[in-house]
Amino acid sequence: MRNQPQKKQHHHGNLREALITAGVGLLNEGGLSALTLRKCAARAGVSHAAPAYHFKGLNGLLTAIAARGYQALAETMIEEREAAATDPHACLVAICNGYLRFAQENEALFDLMFSAKELCYDDPELQRESALARQVLHEGCAPFKHGSAGNEGTEIMIWALVHGFAGILRKRRVRPDHHPANNIRFEDILPHLECV
Amino acid sequence: MRNQPQKKQHHHGNLREALITAGVGLLNEGGLSALTLRKCAARAGVSHAAPAYHFKGLNGLLTAIAARGYQALAETMIEEREAAATDPHACLVAICNGYLRFAQENEALFDLMFSAKELCYDDPELQRESALARQVLHEGCAPFKHGSAGNEGTEIMIWALVHGFAGILRKRRVRPDHHPANNIRFEDILPHLECV
DNA sequence: CAATAAACTTGACGATGTCAAGATAGGCGT
DNA sequence: ACGCCTATCTTGACATCGTCAAGTTTATTG
The missing domain is CATH 1.10.357.10 (Tetracycline Repressor, domain 2)
Incomplete structure (x- = not known):
């Protein structure tokens, strides 16, 4: 487990934040229907199933972005x-x-x-x-x-x-x-x- | 082409109306995410691609239901x-x-x-x-x-x-x-x- | 009665969310 | 220094979805 939350780690380093940023970008460019787990993953440069680990699923990502x-x-x-x-x-x-x-x-x-x-x-x-x-x-x-x-x-x-x-x-x-x-x-x- | 719009015809007879009714039912039972072309088709007893003929696609069905x-x-x-x-x-x-x-x-x-x-x-x-x-x-x-x-x-x-x-x-x-x-x-x- | 068009069916394709299982790397105790 | 352990991803698969192309069946019409 990371001790310093902002420390760069393992493969990507703070992927959660990158996925939210990617999601906001997709939202701005293509509207709500363009916001997709797989597209977020692709934009962040990770595999298609990576977001499901950080968020509980699509709803989890949507929730995090809505909070933003x-x-x-x-x-x-x-x-x-x-x-x-x-x-x-x-x-x-x-x-x-x-x-x-x-x-x-x-x-x-x-x-x-x-x-x-x-x-x-x-x-x-x-x-x-x-x-x-x-x-x-x-x-x-x-x-x-x-x-x-x-x-x-x-x-x-x-x-x-x-x-x-x-x-x-x-x-x-x-x-x-x-x-x-x-x-x-x-x-x-x-x-x-x-x-x- | 049908001359009398309400005349029973061909296979199903007035499928368009049946699909809208099915859609409203799905909407009431399972919310917006349950409203699906294929489920509407199944509920109306037709093949999965039948709705695309009467409506221009999913948006067409949603539009018809929204009008209702x-x-x-x-x-x-x-x-x-x-x-x-x-x-x-x-x-x-x-x-x-x-x-x-x-x-x-x-x-x-x-x-x-x-x-x-x-x-x-x-x-x-x-x-x-x-x-x-x-x-x-x-x-x-x-x-x-x-x-x-x-x-x-x-x-x-x-x-x-x-x-x-x-x-x-x-x-x-x-x-x-x-x-x-x-x-x-x-x-x-x-x-x-x-x-x- | 035959031609033609309307009203579907069938089958396929790519995209999507989700899950299970595996791989990998970083840190920790010894 | 070494090996294990767990967090962090990857890979592969599956079901569902919208959409399209092509075929099939029925009704109408000349």
């Missing part, structure tokens, strides 16, 4: 928040725009994270990263309350709104013209929120 | 609307609850309709049925306008909200306890809408 996706999603949201003004409303809008930017810049990865593919939802890494991403949204929502709903309802409302809007924008790629959400920014559909 | 899904979605929304009070706000809430009920009662079908699977989006049947479903939502939104957004923005907002909420509720199946949206109804997150 949640990490990147959180980073994008934080990045937008830092670049925004400091008042709570601008922060929340910035966080949501980060969410939307991530969804559009990493379409296949976003698909993987929220697709019907059965990931290993009990994977601790996936749970940690997705919880971290949700934490960013949670913090952004904290200063607000929303009409009829309690404080928790506000977060659900924002979450549903931004996630649903991301899904709508995703379909714009198919038929870019005459798309109903063409000239609509997130700020336009964000309802009024009262400070708590 | 939009049809059922519209029916569910209309059903809820009819059972509701007649004032516009109750109608809109009922329509959205129909959307959510459909998403929860037909999980795999909903997955197919909004998954990353590449459907034949130019298929006229799919376009017609999805447009009809959107029309129901459109009518429900028509009496309202939403704060900053125009009349079109209202519809996008409701659409995003209900679709996003459906996605959140979908994940509740994975870990039913401690789910943030457990005791939240759609009415709780629906923002205030002004009559136009």
Whole structure:
């Protein structure tokens, strides 16, 4: 067993990371259907069955890549928040725009994270990263309350709104013209929120 | 070529419909990954390559089933609307609850309709049925306008909200306890809408 | 009744996920 | 220094899948 996790070892040396990188690359280039255990293996220069050792199977690899996706999603949201003004409303809008930017810049990865593919939802890494991403949204929502709903309802409302809007924008790629959400920014559909 | 589209003919007689029915059944029983050309063929009692003749391939079958899904979605929304009070706000809430009920009662079908699977989006049947479903939502939104957004923005907002909420509720199946949206109804997150 | 086209069947191919068994190399105790 | 042990891959096989080409059967039509 390796003592130093980043130490180069045996045949490949840190193959797990190389397989995830290969997977993200395949995802960006060919979409969700191009993400394959065997193609990942080929891209990393190992045999076709090597990934099954590091991940519990295809679902394991997908889960690891999805966890990476949640990490990147959180980073994008934080990045937008830092670049925004400091008042709570601008922060929340910035966080949501980060969410939307991530969804559009990493379409296949976003698909993987929220697709019907059965990931290993009990994977601790996936749970940690997705919880971290949700934490960013949670913090952004904290200063607000929303009409009829309690404080928790506000977060659900924002979450549903931004996630649903991301899904709508995703379909714009198919038929870019005459798309109903063409000239609509997130700020336009964000309802009024009262400070708590 | 058949003259009467519903006439019994040749070997099976109206195999196209039987394949769609078989596909919906597989979807309900085993989820999206169980929906397979060969299994549909077996369930309909024909050879493994028969579906490729009626549909342009797997995508064609998925598209036909998704179109059926939009049809059922519209029916569910209309059903809820009819059972509701007649004032516009109750109608809109009922329509959205129909959307959510459909998403929860037909999980795999909903997955197919909004998954990353590449459907034949130019298929006229799919376009017609999805447009009809959107029309129901459109009518429900028509009496309202939403704060900053125009009349079109209202519809996008409701659409995003209900679709996003459906996605959140979908994940509740994975870990039913401690789910943030457990005791939240759609009415709780629906923002205030002004009559136009 | 024969020709023609529609509606399948049969067989094959390559790609994929998964598993079992084997090979290999690096580290550790002695 | 030497041999073992285990983590890390490789090799080979299998079942399933979508797709295509070619053949077969049935219905319609002239």
